[in-house]
Amino acid sequence: MKFGGTSVGNADRIRNLSKIVSENIHRKPIVVVSAFNGVTDHLINLAYNALKGDLNLDWLINRYLNVMEELGLDFDLLKEEFKELEVILKGISYLKELNAKILDLVMSFGERTSSKIIAEYLNNVGINARQFNAYDIGLITDSNFGNAEVLEQSYENINKYLSNLKDCVPVITGFIGKDPKGRITTLGRGGSDYTATIIGAAVNAEEVQIWTDVNGIMTADPKVCPNAKVIDALTYEEAYELAYFGAKVLHPKTILPAKRKNIPIRILNSFNPSNKGTYIVANVERKRKVIAIVSKKNINIINIHSPKMFLAYGYLYKIFEVFNIHKIPVDLISTSEVNVSLTIENKYEVAELIKDLKEIADVELYPSRASISLIGKEINQEPNIAGKAFSILGEKGINIEMISSGSSKINISFVVNQELADLCVRELHKVFFENE
Numbered sequence: 001m002k003f004g005g006t007s008v009g010n011a012d013r014i015r016n017l018s019k020i021v022s023e024n025i026h027r028k029p030i031v032v033v034s035a036f037n038g039v040t041d042h043l044i045n046l047a048y049n050a051l052k053g054d055l056n057l058d059w060l061i062n063r064y065l066n067v068m069e070e071l072g073l074d075f076d077l078l079k080e081e082f083k084e085l086e087v088i089l090k091g092i093s094y095l096k097e098l099n100a101k102i103l104d105l106v107m108s109f110g111e112r113t114s115s116k117i118i119a120e121y122l123n124n125v126g127i128n129a130r131q132f133n134a135y136d137i138g139l140i141t142d143s144n145f146g147n148a149e150v151l152e153q154s155y156e157n158i159n160k161y162l163s164n165l166k167d168c169v170p171v172i173t174g175f176i177g178k179d180p181k182g183r184i185t186t187l188g189r190g191g192s193d194y195t196a197t198i199i200g201a202a203v204n205a206e207e208v209q210i211w212t213d214v215n216g217i218m219t220a221d222p223k224v225c226p227n228a229k230v231i232d233a234l235t236y237e238e239a240y241e242l243a244y245f246g247a248k249v250l251h252p253k254t255i256l257p258a259k260r261k262n263i264p265i266r267i268l269n270s271f272n273p274s275n276k277g278t279y280i281v282a283n284v285e286r287k288r289k290v291i292a293i294v295s296k297k298n299i300n301i302i303n304i305h306s307p308k309m310f311l312a313y314g315y316l317y318k319i320f321e322v323f324n325i326h327k328i329p330v331d332l333i334s335t336s337e338v339n340v341s342l343t344i345e346n347k348y349e350v351a352e353l354i355k356d357l358k359e360i361a362d363v364e365l366y367p368s369r370a371s372i373s374l375i376g377k378e379i380n381q382e383p384n385i386a387g388k389a390f391s392i393l394g395e396k397g398i399n400i401e402m403i404s405s406g407s408s409k410i411n412i413s414f415v416v417n418q419e420l421a422d423l424c425v426r427e428l429h430k431v432f433f434e435n436e
Helices: 011-023 039-051 058-071 075-095 100-107 109-124 153-163 191-202 236-244 252-261 315-325 351-357 383-395 418-434
Strands: 031-033 129-132 169-173 176-178 184-186 208-212 233-235 265-269 278-281 292-305 333-335 339-345 362-375 402-405 411-417
Touching (some): 011 058, 039 058, 058 075, 075 100, 075 109, 100 184, 109 129, 109 169, 191 208, 191 252, 236 252, 236 278, 236 292, 236 362, 292 351, 292 418, 315 351, 333 402, 351 362, 383 411, 383 418, 411 418
Parallel strands (some): 031 169, 129 169, 208 265
Antiparallel strands (some): 176 184, 265 278, 292 339, 292 362, 402 411
16 A cells, blocks of 8 residues: 555645555555655755755754644654754755765655654554565665666565564555665655555565545546546556656556566545545456547657668667667657657756767757657557547647657557647547547
8 A cells, every 4th residue: 555645745644544554454554655745855955955055954844743743743753864864964065965876865754754654653543553664674776866776686575574574564665775785765756656566566465556646547637638537447558658658646667566466556546535546457358449648748859860871770779879878768759761750858968969969860859849648458550549639630730740659559649849738638538538
């Protein structure tokens, strides 16, 4: 049972969490928690403020004090964590140094503190709970600070550790691990979902529940499409594509450990626990082909053109080797005989990348774009779907700048100017979900 930041953000929500755990106590739950909502961002700000000599912890202390007083908990519970955080921030301030390794250490305090508070409160209301940092039960990662990958040994470690626990509810930190040298790492934003399915796979759980603040995964972003509906069931592959191409309910990597062990994932609403949510499993029988429409904003198109590509052996390899050297992942790809168009997120610095690409081809950069993806099992084997989508967008005067049909056979993606993204999603949702 993983509870996200909005599900643990104040005293009432922690009381609600305890009720949900209590109602599932017969199923021997393992609880994974995120930091309180807003705390991770604040910790990042604290680290950068420390570079400027600002060591003020008042906001963070007051945030915890208010919650803990309302829950009847003593603030001394977090004394060691705050003492350690203060020492780290002073070190940043003195050395005027902040790197990814130190930032991971600072961010870890969000989950380390929330898990202690929740475990203590569960004990106070009669649930025998114990707090664990994920690295203490054997979650080991590589040393890619900020977006670490979990190492295979973790599964055996976690299974061995948790199988020896009897008659208690473990409350475990999401998002964080340690590398083989014992340095704290983070799994990337949203990585608490990933932690939950890793632990679920390690112990062969009956299911993994992701408790959030919505009723499940929806046919579109409800902020863009007020008529969006909850999807009852998805395959692992569909859920992965949805997460990767823009749905924010799940971390994309969450799906992989569950799929590996064929463990269902259920997306549930902690504010509406009776709702059945979205069920993610290996196979889903349905007639509908398009099951969701998602958008991913803040991307760039990079257009690479060279006549040398024509019938040339290894030319694509040269192009992608440049991206590999700069450690910039590619989202969408479209190729012709002499042209490659691809998209990357705009968070990556591209000046050096483009400089290197220009040594082998002509390169154009088109910023402020958005990808729109239609998701569904075997969707690209239905020729009328793409035709219907492009026809309605053409009627609205929307220019499609790039088209990519995924090799997974379950997504059709295209790229438009970012300003048109929401309009695209609304018009496509009308066609495939509202006007049927």
